[in-house]
Amino acid sequence: MLGNILLSISALGQILGPFIADFNETHVMNPRWPPHARFHNGQTMSMGLALGLSSLYYAFRPTANVIVKQESIKTAAVFGTLYWVTGLSAILYPGSKGMDPEFGEGFPQFWMFSIFALCSLMGSYLETRQLKSQTPKVE
Structure with missing residues (x-):
């Protein structure tokens, strides 16, 4: 369950986060943006939506088969x-910055992206561990 x-939590962050963070004057409404x-x-925001919905689908996909549920x-x-991983890697591209200079400096996304990625990985670990305890032993 946990x-x-x-x-x-990670999926909802992917679905809502890009729209909350980017649909404003720093991104979508920035008149300086070509x-x-x-x-x-827009591609990135839609990708977050699609990945988040896909993650929710697979997390709650109904199946009676424990092996299929683990997968x-x-x-x-x-x-x-x-x-989250692609967001973290984006800072590595030449000339890339976490913020436009007019809005500040640094890479404020780092911790949020890292925490959401860890939520997903930890969630998978906990859920598959619980499912393994339900898997029948083959002798």
């Missing part, structure tokens, strides 16, 4: 970490 809660930058921001939870974790 595992699915952690997976859900249209192609807005295109890629679904692992798939939920993959979908649940992709957005």
Whole structure:
């Protein structure tokens, strides 16, 4: 149960976070942004939505088969970490910064992205561990 809660926290962060953080004057409404930058921001926001919904689907996918459920939870974790890992890696590209200079400095996304990724990974670990205890032993 705790595992699915952690997976859900990460998924909801992916679904809502980009729209909360980016649909304002720092990103989508920034008059200095060229249209192609807005295109890629929209792509990223939609990707977060799609990955979060996919993660929720696999986390709560109904199945009576414990082995299939374990694989679904692992798939939920993959979908649940992709957005956060790619967000963390974005700072490595030449000329990339966590914020436009007019809005501040630093990489404020680091901790949030790391925590959400860990929620997904820890949720998967806890949920699959619980499911393994329900797996029948083969002799």
